[in-house]
Amino acid sequence: MQYQVQGIVIRSMDYGEGNKIITIFSREMGKIAVIVRGAKKLKSRYGSVSQLFTSGQYLFFRSGQLGTLKHAEIVDSHHAIREDLHLSAYASYMAELTDRMLADQEANPYLFDQLNAAMKGLIEHKDMQIISFIYEMKIWTHAGYLPELEVCVACRREDNEMAFSAALGGMLCGSCRFKDLKALILSSGTLKLIRLFARMDITRLGQIDVKPETKTSLKNLMRSYFDAQIGVPLKSRNFLDQMDKYGI
Template sequence: MQYRVQGIVIRSMDYGEGNKIITLFTREMGKAAVIVRGAKKVKSRFSSVAQLFTCGDYLFFKSGQLGTLNHAEIVESHHHIREDLHMAAYASYMAELTDRMLGDQEASAFLYEQLAAALHGLETGKDMQIISHIYEMKIWMLAGYQPELEECVSCRNAEGDMSFSAALGGILCSRCRAKDQQALPLSAGLLKLLRLFAQMDIRRLGQIDVKPETKESLKRLMRGYFDTHVGLALKSRHFLDQMDKYGV
């Protein structure tokens, strides 16, 4: 059967001497694995459409698990992302997160739009860490891992000082704080940011100025929650950690 889709390349691997297998995250059918014959050859007409983060219109024939590309046209090449180490690192993280957390043919037009907007945001100079955190929240929500951010997960109190408990899956009020000694205290600003991430459409994201110490707290909180509830080991996240560690 022949399919015509709009998709973003979230994974690309060599296959044989001159071919590649790409994983497209598509608006219409979720993830789709497609063989791109001759993509590794310099003069191939398909070499550019098989590169990571490329957004394009793809036409492929599929009779089993893999499709075979017949035609493609680039919508957004995102070559600036591939040329910049930091942008490429964050884009790789969001791409790998999408690939690992979504099942085959698990379609979500909204998440597709969020990833497309996230890549555009990286390329236009918006805060890379903030974009990745918002995208994390979107994919958690789709996969059923959304943290409780509106009221205490224990007593449902919505007033007063709050802490964040990765173990219990959301915020704890001061009266219930003792139920998790590892819970992280939340300033009013940090809690507001987390709630914003849950509600924000990346397509409408403007410039957000977040203090470095707040961003560090956000990263620790988001990663603690991810490790507790999802637990996937992602190569791209390890690379981001190494960049932070060595000040790259």
């Protein structure tokens, strides 16, 4: 059967001498894997449409799990992302999150629009770290992993001294903080932002200025929660950590 979808390439791997298999996150069908014959050849007309982060219209035939590309047109090559180490690193992180956290052929137009807006945001020089935080929370929400951010996970009340427990899956009030001595103490600014990110639509994200120390706090919160509750190993996250470690 033949299908036409709007999609973003979130994974690309060599297949045989001249072919590639690409994973497309599509608006209509979710994640789909398609073989692009001759994509590695120098004069291939499909070489560009099979590059990572490319947004396009893809026409393919499928009789089993793996489709075969018949035609494609680029909507946005996102070449500026591939040409910049930092942009590429954060785009790779969001693409790998999508690939690892979502099931195949599970359509989610909203999440597709969020990823598409995230890619555009990177090109428009919006804060790449903030964009990745927000998109990651969209993935958590879709996968059913969003932490409790409004009330205490233990007693269900809210106070002004909330801390975040990765192990217990959300906020702890001052009275219940003893339940997790490793809970992260949050500033009012960090608490406000993490709640905002859970609701924010990336398509409406403007320029946002967040203090470096607040971004560090947000990163620690999100990393600790991901490791405690989800635990999916991500190569792209390791690369981001290496960049931070060596100040690249």
